[in-house]
Amino acid sequence: MNNKLIQSIVQAIRQIGRNKTMVFASLFSITAILLILGLFFILLVNVNNMSQGIKSTFDQVQVNLLDTTTRDEASELMQQFEAMDAIENVTYQARETALENWKVKWGDNADLLDRLTVNPLPNAIIVKLHNVEDAEDVVAVARAMKGVERVAYSQDTVDKLISVTNGIQVVALVLIAFLLVVSVIVVSNTIKLTVLAREREITIMKYIGATNWYIRGPFLMEGITLGLIAAAISGVIVSSLYHYVVQSFGLDFMMVLQMGFVRENFLITNLAIVFISLGISIGAVGSIISMRRFLDTK
């Protein structure tokens, strides 16, 4: 680290020490904003995870075959599916396999299925898609094929879930952007007060020949330090809260939606990166904005 940087950091710490009330007020505001922002971040990441989960669960189309359709005819149909770009892979599911799978899903109640004298399930072709959005096209093609009884696909459910998760993502992103703007305004106003108190000093520095960046240095460091402290406080709070939620409700969530929360380690590491970047950016942008008017003059 060079002398100038060390000097800026020392001055920033001194400056923070001199304006305790203002610093506390802005620290409190930025921490509160980052806290809300952090919660939205967690929501966004989990909703995104859920959305991916939904897409991967529902990204397949089950094409039930007529009883009269032979295995060779089924293979021909499979080749037709494989030729389509939207399709990742195609597998044949014999009615016996389908029944076995059904029994596994029923778990403790599987013995009820043993009473069946005839397997009611059809032979089927399971078509896995690259992208769930292509499902409709594939379903239309499948329905037109010879030897197909019906095409099973939970389109409505998938569409609803996807539109809900997309909606949540958009709202969270808008709120995050709004909160970012608010926090930049809070930091810039805090620093503006400090700058106002030192306006004369800044003018003197300019007359002596200090460059704008030399004058800006300590204020910039002050903003960044404030941002980083707020990021650390809110980061710890949000991480602890997430830990508590995962520990307390993780299993229930898994039971209901058949998918878990985003892993704690992964989320907290990313949260730390996001908060540190945000803290630095909010502080830096806030202080640059607040000083613009004072440094613009000759």
Added chain:
Amino acid sequence: MTEEVKNTEKKKLIIEYKNVTKMYGENIGVEDVSVKIREGEFVFLVGPSGAGKSTFIKVLLKMLDVDKGHIYYIDYDVTQLQKNEIPHHRRSMGIVFQDFSLLPRKTVFENVAFAMEIVQMPRRSIRRQVPAMLELVGLQGEGGKYPSELSIGEQQRLAIARAIVNNPRVLIADEPTGNLDPETGWEIMRLLEQINRRGTTILMVTHSADIVNAMGKRVIAIRNGKIVRDEVGGQYNPEEDDDPDGDYSDHALFSLRNFDEERRMAHVSNRGKDE
């Protein structure tokens, strides 16, 4: 032509105003000013309040842009400087203000060191040069104090130390004695003369006829933005030089009239001995 004038003319040109005009709307700042200042000169800029003295200094420091004309400093045109070149231009000059303009949150040492820090002098040089500079202005041992703990005269001496610590070729002093009692005013003048003898060109704005007349240096008198008189070894007579309409303010009449005459004579005779 006197010997002093001849000697001065041999010296290198350091500042040149060429037909410089600066207006504030309808009001004149300076109008069609042309003047040459050579290296090592001690120049008094005199005139009533609002005559254009501050504008004269501000355009040189590029605090204001001129409307017409050019100002050459050493080997470049100040009027053509880009925004990012202004700090470097100012660093090449020392500036002393009437209100001292010290940095109140910095100690005496730090105030002087600041001027060296902004030109990126190494720490070692700062540690060596600042005490030497403080000693030169008579502030040895005061490095740890804050400006508010110094007397008025000491504060102005500190401002001078800060202005000359980077060995500027030109020292601009804007009414450096304006806020001082006569005795302290003369102390500052002695210091400025000492700095001038080391080769630094001094351009000093003042209202004090007593100082100008006792020092016998070059006097540039400004009135209504125009140079009305420019002579080496000139005198300053406020009633005659300044606006006869009575524009001359009470402040301008700041003088050393109550000044202890003995002390003034002692100064003048000391100067004589030095020379």
